[in-house]
Amino acid sequence: MTKHCQVTGxxxxxxxxxSHSHRKTRRRFGVNLQHKTYWVPSLGRRITLTVSARGIRTIDRRGIDVVVAELIRRNEITA
Known part of the structure; x- marks a missing residue:
């Protein structure tokens, strides 16, 4: 599983x-990653993306065709 969002990066x-005494130790803030399958009409097939919650909203707003075209241009997925 990839550790980054394919749409937003x-x-x-x-x-x-x-801690309460203000001792500091390192930690990680994880990203809310989801595996989502989308139907892409321009390609005529389904693709599975690893996207964050913000990436899902981006796809909803811009459209899957526009986002997939950008991912193909960046070589994140193959056509």
Missing amino acids: RRAGVGNRV
Whole structure:
């Protein structure tokens, strides 16, 4: 499983876990990644993407055809 969103490129961030006494230890802020299958009319097939919640909203707003064309241009997926 990829650790980044294929649409937005979001990855896990890092920061500090801060205790009550203010001791700091490193931690990770994970991304809300989902495996989603979309029907792409321009390709005539389904594709499975690893997208974040923000990436799903981006697909809903811009349309799957536009997003897939951009992913093909960036070589994230094959046509």
